[in-house]
Amino acid sequence: MEIEGTPALHGYHMPAEWEPHSQCWMGWPERPDNWRDHAGPAQRVFAEVASAISKFEPVTVCASAAQWANARSLLPQHIRVVEMSMDDSWFRDTGPTFVVIKPTPSSAAPVQKIVGIDWNFNSWGGYDDGCYNDWSLDLLVAKKILEIERVPRFPQSMILEGGSIHVDGEGTCLTTEECLLNKNRNPHLTKEQIEAELKSYLGVKKVIWLPRGLFVLLNGNAKGWVKATRGFWKTKGVWRAVNREGNLKKLCSLREVALELGKVLVQGIRSFRAFMGHTLMEWDTRLSNIMVRWSHGCLWKATLLKSFRTFPFTSVLWRGMERESDFGKIYGDDDTNGHIDNMCCFAKPGVVLLSWTDDELDPQYERSVEAFSVLSNATDARGRKLQIIKLHVPGPLYMTDEEASGILQDDNAKLRVAGTRLAASYVNFYIANGRIIAPVFGDQKWDDEAVRVLSLAFPNHEVVGIKGAREIALAGGNIHCITQQQPAIA
Known part of the structure; x- marks a missing residue:
């Protein structure tokens, strides 16, 4: 069922990710031109992520007809597996954004407590800049999930991925100019118009714009x-x-x-x-x-x-060449064009976690300092100054020759080449009911530091590190990117 108007007009808002969930949605990877070795290693990591989440909340994994039996065999029996076609498995970006309402005692008629926003999607950049050439199946993922759950749908023509926004549940949204103002998304909309759409659909009152997302270099392109x-x-x-x-x-x-x-x-x-x-x-x-x-x-x-x-x-020497110059933007995160969920997120209202590096020679340093300056001078929707917790990035980490050789290189998807700097960030975690499912990358120093910082930021949550998270990073994202929470309703 479609609903006319906008969510905010009906009193809906996007809750914070630490609020209770009824379940988590995930896709199942399979495309060989993005996941190495026919997605076998990634599938095992997806199963590990799903299993870790399922100990604290229900999980539904969607797999294609060709992969349903394989997914079923790799996942615990208490995890629901449903058949669904898709172009790839990034459900943070292709799944619905759920928004909720708190009915008032004076409501004259029954009110649907949860609805879903079905954003437009163009494979992170369209035919020229996108990650793959055909995203027709991904366009239907959000609608299918809402149909399965019998949740009403707000269609939205604006292109937006779930990984490009973070909210605090109290009226504040975080995003990046690098992504939302990119000409490969909504070139017909101004910054003011995009912000108005975010407020109308997410129910937020204030949008904090960081200039750029995480630094990543695609080598040899x-x-x-x-x-x-x-x-x-x-x-x-x-x-x-x-x-x-x-x-x-x-x-x-x-x-x-x-x-x-x-x-x-x-x-x-x-x-x-x-x-x-x-x-x-x-x-x-x-x-x-x-x-x-x-x-x-x-x-x-x-x-x-x-x-x-x-x-x-x-591939080794010129890893660090990606940055801005006088002839225009040279993108960092070339897959998503700077999604916020690799750069910064809320830990609670008034507190943010920011991807950071102490290495002044790392191009990420300039981006982190830039973001820190914006956040330091910002207030949230309730007028609070933000507390900024630095979460040091690993590495830097790069795709190896062996890893790249396992990926099919064809004309249907963006090339994955050896020497590419990975979009590796500890900010890209999932908040389950009472548990933080966080990526770790084999960089012992910063892996341990990330677990320590996350434990302090979320004292009431158990922090679980997923050691195989590098497999997800090889394809351009991480744990937050492959998950989509469905809020619980009273």
């Missing part, structure tokens, strides 16, 4: 280089199309010069590294970050650095 510099080349009249393989059909003279200079420089560095052996990994990473800062604000330097992304052998 020439198409990504061209996409990032499109605005500059177009204004100079030298933009040329890129074919499906990511090769330039024609190069402008400035880029040709940069490529030639790059070949000489990279060959020299390769020779030096070969002579010194593989002990220079840390040196490579830090040098790349220094080069990023060297290039900032200078077009020809930035062009030179970005040109190196066309060379497959620069």
Whole structure:
């Protein structure tokens, strides 16, 4: 059943994620062009996540007809498995956003206590920038879940993913400009119009906009280089199309010069590294970050650095080249364009957890400091200053050759290549009824620190670390991204 108007108009609001749940919804991964080794390792991790959540609240896992029997065999019997077609398993982004109402004693007629918002979806960027070319099945996921639960539906034409918003349940929403204002989402809407839609559908009173999300570098993607510099080349009249393989059909003279200079420089560095052996990994990473800062604000330097992304052998050296320059935005988290759920979330009203790094040479440092400044000067919907808890990121972590080789590389989905910096963040956790299901990545120092910080932030919750969370990060997200809570109603 569809409801006319907007949720806020009817008195609905999105509750905080720590409020009681009736169940958790998850999808089941299978596409081989996003999950390595035909999704086998990821399926085992999904089963571990579902099992951990199911000890504190019911879980429903949706799997395709081809995968239903496999999912059923890997999951405990008390977890419900239903057949549902989908393009991929990111239910945070494709599932419904549930909103609730607290009926007043004076209500003249029975009121539906819970309804769902069915946002529009375009695979995180559409045909040019999205993660896969066909998302027609994902467009139906939210509607199917609401049909199964017999929950009324508010359709929304605005493109929005659940991972791009966080709320405190008391009128405040967190999001990022990098994602919601991206031209590959809703180019026809202004910031003010998008904020008005968030207020009308989530029932919030105030939106806090962080500039950017988590830093991630997609290595070796020439198409990504061209996409990032499109605005500059177009204004100079030298933009040329890129074919499906990511090769330039024609190069402008400035880029040709940069490529030639790059070949000489990279060959020299390769020779030096070969002579010194593989002990220079840390040196490579830090040098790349220094080069990023060297290039900032200078077009020809930035062009030179970005040109190196066309060379497959620069997977280690040029990991840190993604940042802003004078020719426009060069995205960090290239899958979601800076979802808030990897960057910052509420721990309770007035308290936020922020992804952080102490390494000033890490490009993430600038993003974290930038966000800290915004949050420090912000108040929530009730006028409270925010307490900011820093949650240090792991690594940095990168996709290995072995991991990349297990992923099918075709024209139907975004390439996953060795050397890509993973979107690894401890902020990307799920709050179950009395339990925090958090990713851990094998970085012992920061894994332990994350568990400690989360335990202090949620003293009434047990913190459970999922050791296989790296498998989810390889595909572009993590535990919060693959889960969708359904609030409990009185």
